[in-house]
Structures are given as C-alpha cells and as structure tokens.
Amino acid sequence: xxxxxSPPEVVKExxxxxxxxxxxxxxxxxxxxxxxxAPALLLIAAFLVFPALWVLYLGLTNYRLTGAAAAEPExxxxxxLLDAVxxxxxxxxxxxxxxxxxxxxxxxQVVLGFTIAWLLRDRAGPLKRLVEGLVxxxxxxxxxxxxxxxxxxxxxxxxxxxxxxxxxxFPWLLDHPMLSIIxxxxxxxxxxxxxxxxxxxxxxxPSHLESARLAGASGWQxxxxxxxxxxxxHILTNLLLISLWTFNDFSPFLLTAGGPDGRSEVLAVxxxxxxxxxxxxxYGAAVSTIILLINLVVAVFxxxxxxxxx
Amino acid sequence: MAAIxxxxxxxxxxxxxxxxxxxxxxxxxGEFFALLGPxxxxxxxxxxxxxxxxxxTGGAVVIGERDVTxxxxxxxxxxxxxxxxxxxxxxxxxxxxxxxxxxxKVAKGARREKAEEVGARLGLDHLMDRRPxxxxxxxxxxxxxxxxxxTQAQAFLFDEPLSNLDARLRLEARTFLKxxxxxxxxxxxxxxxxxxxxxAMADRMAVMEAGHIRQIGTPVEVFQRPANTFVAGFIxxxxxxxxxGAVRGDTLEVAGCKxxxxxxxxxxxxxxxxxxxxxxxxxxxxxxxxxEGVLSGKVAIVENLGASHLVTLDVNDVxxxxxxxxxxxxxxxxxxxxLPRRDRALVYRDGELV
Numbered sequence: 001x002x003x004x005x006s007p008p009e010v011v012k013e014x015x016x017x018x019x020x021x022x023x024x025x026x027x028x029x030x031x032x033x034x035x036x037x038a039p040a041l042l043l044i045a046a047f048l049v050f051p052a053l054w055v056l057y058l059g060l061t062n063y064r065l066t067g068a069a070a071a072e073p074e075x076x077x078x079x080x081l082l083d084a085v086x087x088x089x090x091x092x093x094x095x096x097x098x099x100x101x102x103x104x105x106x107x108x109q110v111v112l113g114f115t116i117a118w119l120l121r122d123r124a125g126p127l128k129r130l131v132e133g134l135v136x137x138x139x140x141x142x143x144x145x146x147x148x149x150x151x152x153x154x155x156x157x158x159x160x161x162x163x164x165x166x167x168x169x170f171p172w173l174l175d176h177p178m179l180s181i182i183x184x185x186x187x188x189x190x191x192x193x194x195x196x197x198x199x200x201x202x203x204x205x206p207s208h209l210e211s212a213r214l215a216g217a218s219g220w221q222x223x224x225x226x227x228x229x230x231x232x233x234h235i236l237t238n239l240l241l242i243s244l245w246t247f248n249d250f251s252p253f254l255l256t257a258g259g260p261d262g263r264s265e266v267l268a269v270x271x272x273x274x275x276x277x278x279x280x281x282x283y284g285a286a287v288s289t290i291i292l293l294i295n296l297v298v299a300v301f302x303x304x305x306x307x308x309x310x
Numbered sequence: 311m312a313a314i315x316x317x318x319x320x321x322x323x324x325x326x327x328x329x330x331x332x333x334x335x336x337x338x339x340g341e342f343f344a345l346l347g348p349x350x351x352x353x354x355x356x357x358x359x360x361x362x363x364x365x366x367t368g369g370a371v372v373i374g375e376r377d378v379t380x381x382x383x384x385x386x387x388x389x390x391x392x393x394x395x396x397x398x399x400x401x402x403x404x405x406x407x408x409x410x411x412x413x414x415k416v417a418k419g420a421r422r423e424k425a426e427e428v429g430a431r432l433g434l435d436h437l438m439d440r441r442p443x444x445x446x447x448x449x450x451x452x453x454x455x456x457x458x459x460x461t462q463a464q465a466f467l468f469d470e471p472l473s474n475l476d477a478r479l480r481l482e483a484r485t486f487l488k489x490x491x492x493x494x495x496x497x498x499x500x501x502x503x504x505x506x507x508x509x510a511m512a513d514r515m516a517v518m519e520a521g522h523i524r525q526i527g528t529p530v531e532v533f534q535r536p537a538n539t540f541v542a543g544f545i546x547x548x549x550x551x552x553x554x555g556a557v558r559g560d561t562l563e564v565a566g567c568k569x570x571x572x573x574x575x576x577x578x579x580x581x582x583x584x585x586x587x588x589x590x591x592x593x594x595x596x597x598x599x600x601x602e603g604v605l606s607g608k609v610a611i612v613e614n615l616g617a618s619h620l621v622t623l624d625v626n627d628v629x630x631x632x633x634x635x636x637x638x639x640x641x642x643x644x645x646x647x648x649l650p651r652r653d654r655a656l657v658y659r660d661g662e663l664v
Contacts, residue, residue, distance in 0.1 A: 207396035210363050215410035215461070216384025225409070229400040 052292075058285035065279035073282065080286030090287065092262060093270035094294075097247060099178060100185070100266050105246035108186030110238060113193025118223075121201050132194070139191030147254035150184050154255075173256050177264035181252040189246070193238055200234035201227070233306060240302035244295055267291050312374025312387075312464040312497060313339045314360060319369035321355055321521075329355040331521040332369065337499060337514075342491045344512035345501045348544065351518040353501045357467050360499065362386050374464050384413075389463035393470040395454040397442035403429065403453050404438045410461040421460075428456045432490075448479050455487075459494065466491075468500035472507060484510055505545045509533060517541045534654065535574070539586055539661045548591045548620055551630050552658070555587045561603075562587055562657070566626035570603045572655035575664045579657065586658040593654035594632035596621060597647050598640065604647040605630050609640045623648060 024033065059080055063073035084090045116135065120128045138146070153160045154172040162168050173180050204227055212222045228235070250268045252258075258265035258273060265273065267287070275284025314337040321330040329352045337343045345353040358364045360371055362383035370379045378386045389410070397406050404425045405412075411421035429438055432452045442450055451471065458466050471487065472480045488511045491498050502508050508515045509529040517525045517532060517540075525537040536542035542550045555564035557579045562569050564587045571579065572589075579585065600606060607625035619639040623630045623646050632648040640646050657664040 205394065205396065207392040207394050208398065210361075210383070211390070211392060211396035212409075212413075213363070213383045214361060214388070214390050215413045216382075217413050221413060225398065229398070 055285045055288050058282055059289045061282045063282040065281055076282070080283045083283060084287050084290060089262065090270065093265050093267045096178065096264065097266040100182060101243055101246045103182040104185035105189070105242040106239065108182060109189045109193045109242050112186060113190045114197045116194045117197035117201055120198070135191045135194055138188055143251045143254060146188060147251060150255055154180060174260050177256045177260060181255055181264055184255055185246060185249065189242060193242065196234060196238050197231070200231040204230045236302055236306045240299060243298055247295060247298070248291070313337060314465055314497060314499065315372040317370040317372065319359060319371065320367045321359055321364060322367045328521050330359065333523055335516060335523065335526070337497060339497055340495045341497055342488065342511060342513045343499045344508035344515035345499060345518060346505055346508040346515055347503065347518035349503055352521040353518050354469060357469055357499060357501045361388055361390050361467050387464045388467055389458040389461040390467040390469065391454045391458055391471050393473060395450045397450055397453055399442055402439050402441055403434060406442065406453055407456045407460050409457065424460050428460045432456050447475050448483065451475065451483060455490070464497070466496050466498040468498065470501055487511060506547055517544060535656065535663065537663050539588070539658050542588050546590055548631060548633065550588050550590045553587045553628060553630065555585055557581055557583050557585060565605060565628035565630065567605045568603065569605065569650060570652050572657055573653050575657040578664050583659070587655065588658055589650040589655040591620060591631040591633045593651040594648040595651070596632045596634045597649065598644065600647050601649060604649045606645070606647045609642050609644045609646045612639055612642060621646060
C-alpha cells in the first residue's frame with residue numbers, strides 16, 4: 001500500500017477523500033471487506049435467517065400439509081400459540097424435555113465428561129487412548145447408526161442388554177422410555193464435555209494444585225478450591241452448548257418414536273409429529289417459535305452467569 | 311522447627327532419567343540452605359521430593375527425626391513458596407494467607423486474626439482485601455511468604471523465590487528474605503540457578519550437577535575453594551580462569567608462562583603431571599610491566615563492570631581474564647601482565663581440587 005510510506009500530510013488528505021480506506025488492520029476499506037464477506041452472509045441469509053423468519057410467519061397462519069389450508073393458508077394471529085399454551089400434550093413434551101436436558105446433558109454428560117477428564121488428567125499411554133477413543137467414537141458415529149445399535153442393545157427379545165442381565169423379554173423402551181433416551185444421549189454426547197474439560201484441566205496451573213496438596217487439601221477440597229474456580233468459564237460454556245443441543249435433539253425419535261403414548265415425546269419430536277405427521281404446519285411452527293424463545297432464555301441465563309465473572 | 315536429613319535419596323523418572331542419584335544431605339535446624347545448579351541438574355526435583363510432590367524411588371527423607379518418605383505432602387508439615395507463587399486468583403489476600411489454616415479446620419475468627427497478624431508483619435495490611443491479580447509481583451511474593459508463615463510449618467521450601475521479580479526488586483527481596491529467615495529461625499531450603507543469589511542468602515549451599523551434589527559448604531568455602539572444576543566454573547559472577555598446565559619442578563607452566571605453585575597445593579604435586587590451574591579474575595593483579603610469575607599477553611577485550619573492568623588477555627592463544635579497578639584499565643592491543651594471588655589460586659587434578 002502506498003499509504004504506508006507516504007508522508008503524513010498526504011495520508012491526511014487521502015483519509016479525507018477516501019474515508020476509512022486504510023484505517024482497518026487489513027487496509028481493505030469497508031466496501032472491499034464487505035465484498036469478501038457478502039457470499040457467506042448471503043448463504044446464511046438464505047439458509048438460516050430466511051427459514052427462521054418463515055417459521056415465525058408460518059406460526060401465525062393455519063398452513064397445513066394437505067387440504068384447503070395448504071392451498072390458501074389464512075392468517076390466524078396468535079391462535080396457534082394460544083392453542084399450544086392450553087394443550088396438555090405440549091406441556092407434557094416441555095416437561096419431558098426439561099427432564100431430558102437435566103438428566104442427559106447437565107447431570108449425565110457434564111458429570112460423566114468431567115469425571116472421565118479428571119480421572120485421565122495425569123495419565124498417558126494405552127488406557128487413556130482407549131477410553132478417549134471409545135468415548136469419541138460414540139460421538140462421531142452418525143445418529144442413525146448409533147440409534148440402530150441401541151435398538152439392538154435394548155431390544156425386548158434378542159437385545160444384548162437383556163441377554164447380559166439374563167432377563168429376556170424386559171421391554172426397556174416401553175417400560176422406561178425416558179431413562180432409555182437419557183442414558184442413550186449421555187453415552188452419545190459425553191465425548192464433547194470430556195474433551196472440553198480435558199483441555200480446561202490442562203490450564204489449571206499445577207503449582208496451584210500442589211499448593212493445595214501441601215496445605216493438606218483432600219481431593220474434593222482441591223476440586224472446590226482450585227479446579228472449579230479455574231474452569232468456571234469452561235463449565236458454563238459447556239453447559240450452555242450442551243443444554244441447547246440436547247434441548248433441540250431429535251435423535252430420541254429414532255429410539256422410541258416419542259412413544260409409548262407420548263411418554264418420551266420431547267419437544268423436537270413433538271414438533272415433528274404435529275407438523276409433519278399430522279400435517280399441522282402452522283401449529284408446529286408456533287411450537288418451534290416457543291422452543292426458540294426457551295432457547296433464548298437459557299442462552300441469556302448462561303451468558304449472564306458467564307459475564308458475572310469476578 | 312526441624313532438621314532435614316536425606317539418606318541415599320534417589321529419583322528415577324519413568325523413562326529412565328535419573329534426576330537424583332543417591333543423595334545424602336544434612337540440613338540442621340534453622341539453617342538457610344541453598345540448592346544451586348544449572349537447569350536440569352535436579353535441584354527442583356530434590357526440593358519437590360522433600361515436599362512430597364515427587365515420590366522418591368529410593369532412600370529416605372527425614373524431617374525433624376520423622377521419616378516422611380512415604381507421607382503425603384499435606385502430612386509432612388512443610389510449607390512451600392512456588393516460583394509462580396500459586397496464589398488462588400479467586401480469593402483475596404486474607405483468604406489466600408489463611409487457606410492452609412482453613413484446610414486444617416482452624417476457626418474462621420482465629421485464622422483471620424492469624425492472616426492479619428502475618429500480613430501486617432510483611433507490610434500487607436492495606437492490601438488484605440485485594441485479589442492477587444491486583445497486586446504487583448513483589449506484593450504477590452510477600453503474600454506467598456505470608457501464607458507459608460501462617461502455617462507455622464517445621465520447614466519452608468522456596469522454589470526459585472526471586473526469579474519472577476525484576477532485577478531491582480530482586481536485590482531488595484534478597485535482603486528481605488534473608489532477614490526474615492533469620493528472624494523466624496525456620497529451617498529453609500531454597501532452589502536457585504543464580505549463584506549470586508545463593509552466595510548472598512544462604513548459610514550453606516549445595517552445588518548440584520546432573521543429579522549429584524558436587525559440593526556442600528558455606529558460600530565462602532564454595533567461592534574460595536571450589537571442590538572441582540564444575541563448581542569453579544559455575545560459581546562467581548565472572549567465571550574462574552581454568553587453564554590447562556603442567557608441573558615443572560617447583561613452578562607451574564600455564565599457557566606458556568611460568569607461575570608459582572599456589573600455597574594450597576604446595577608439596578602435593580609431582581613433577582611433570584598435568585593439572586588445571588584455577589584463579590578467579592578478581593584474584594589477579596594486573597600491571598602494564600612484566601614481573602616474575604605473571605601471565606603475559608595482549609589485551610584482547612575490555613568489558614566495563616561498573617566500578618571495575620574485566621580485561622581479557624590473549625596469553626599464547628589462551629584467554630585469561632583479570633579484573634582491573636576503574637581508572638587503570640588498559641586499551642585493547644596493549645601488552646598486559648596478570649599476577650595470580652598465590653593464596654587464592656587453586657590446582658585441580660582430574661577435575662578435583664588438590
């Protein structure tokens with residue numbers, strides 16, 4: 001760039017005529033910088049922003065997959081939202097989703113992921129690689145494959161679990177649908193938390209832990225006084241991410257299809273059922289809007305906690 | 311308060327690196343003891359093994375006549391200041407100082423009182439509500455010291471306590487630490503790679519190399535009579551001249567010059583044997599004119615040390631250094647002559663002091 005070597009007065013004149021041309025770090029100016037970003041922004045607009053806005057709009061109509069309302073949807077205002085709020089099935093799904101998030105994400109993945117990371121922190125060699133490999137394998141396999149494996153594991157008659165426990169015929173997915181999907185999702189998602197906490201624990205200064213040990217602190221006291229304060233930010237970020245992921249997770253459908261009798265119909269499954277199986281796209285979109293709002297509230301809650309650091 | 315004894319202490323890391331090779335060491339009660347050596351010599355491993363942060367592979371650690379070799383760090387009744395001070399960032403100064411007391415389940419009021427008492431003694435009274443992040447390096451160091459003092463442990467261990475301070479503060483802290491240790495009278499072992507620090511602070515010191523202790527002694531002994539060429543080269547802010555030579559009758563031939571046999575080596579040398587002649591640049595008398603028993607050569611480099619100059623002479627292609635007081639320094643290229651002090655020069659045979 002010529003500006004870099006020009007005498008100051010030239011730069012001044014230049015800055016007046018072409019404002020901001022080289023004031024940014026890359027020396028691009030906002031126009032050219034914008035041109036670089038535009039393709040990505042367009043794609044985001046087309047595939048993320050537009051569908052989101054479209055869902056908000058659909059939620060205000062009685063749009064259906066089939067029938068008269070599919071041809072000429074009518075604007076119904078907040079009727080869909082009110083329907084959802086007064087619909088016990090919706091509240092049942094919400095309550096199941098809360099159980100699902102608390103059970104599989106907050107308790108299951110966070111606790112298990114942290115425990116594995118903590119136990120493996122000083123280890124090296126084959127054991128660590130084996131455990132990490134297995135946990136990550138559960139995470140990287142496609143949902144359809146994993147679900148099939150779990151169906152095979154939990155199957156009533158030929159299932160591996162029943163064979164191992166010696167109780168053939170025990171219907172896990174029918175008798176304990178929520179427990180099944182909670183354990184399933186814990187197993188499936190723990191890798192992320194484990195890796196995140198593994199990295200976070202690497203940042204805890206060893207001298208701090210040693211200082212606590214010299215003072216005579218027990219394992220729990222070391223966790224409380226040294227480790228948790230150091231990785232507080234990581235814990236909150238981890239909680240935020242996996243809460244939202246689990247909240248919107250659809251893979252329970254592959255195991256139980258929401259059943260039996262809606263007893264494992266979490267919100268993501270509920271939306272699928274009403275919108276695509278019953279064809280009530282308008283109502284489904286309204287429920288999606290509510291999910292979006294709940295996600296926002298959860299995100300704001302965690303971000304507040306993160307910011308209140310110190 | 312207690313003495314520390316090490317008996318045949320050995321530490322082998324997984325992979326076969328022998329960090330400590332059967333060390334024996336006695337540190338009497340109340341002594342300020344320095345572990346000195348280049349990086350990788352095992353001095354920090356030794357300190358950590360005393361603390362219990364590393365488990366000994368062999369041998370014993372005895373603190374106050376109690377064998378603590380198999381005891382957890384928390385049960386050894388020692389306190390440590392870490393190189394990075396290891397202050398907990400989420401606790402204020404009071405809580406940091408009182409932390410070991412909290413672990414020992416001292417009542418809240420009592421431990422606050424103790425923290426304030428120790429903090430006041432170290433001039434931290436106006437900082438007690440701050441977090442470590444709001445303190446300067448020197449203040450953080452005093453908080454770490456206060457935490458150690460509050461424990462009333464039998465022995466203190468300092469791991470490079472001054473290395474995170476800037477040069478000026480380091481000198482102040484050095485004096486402060488020495489005074490504090492003297493007042494408290496607690497057996498203290500500290501690790502340093504800085505020989506000046508060890509000489510200045512320690513009552514006694516051990517110089518280590520590759521897992522072995524090469525010399526134990528007072529700073530005066532170690533400085534004036536290094537037991538081997540390793541210690542001789544390591545101690546001293548200007549390294550000792552270590553010159554290859556040979557015994558020629560009742561004189562020594564060093565770098566093509568004849569010098570007198572040092573007093574310490576008189577009568578212990580045999581004619582013709584190869585030796586290493588050691589003399590510190592501070593113990594060389596420089597003159598422009600020749601005399602008997604001098605090392606003569608051309609001035610190659612003159613370095614300013616402040617109140618004196620370090621003159622490097624090229625004596626028949628061997629470099630010899632001498633410290634010259636300010637005002638009488640020669641110019642590069644001059645002929646120069648350096649006369650070693652007979653009472654300070656040393657002779658080494660096979661690397662060991664004669």
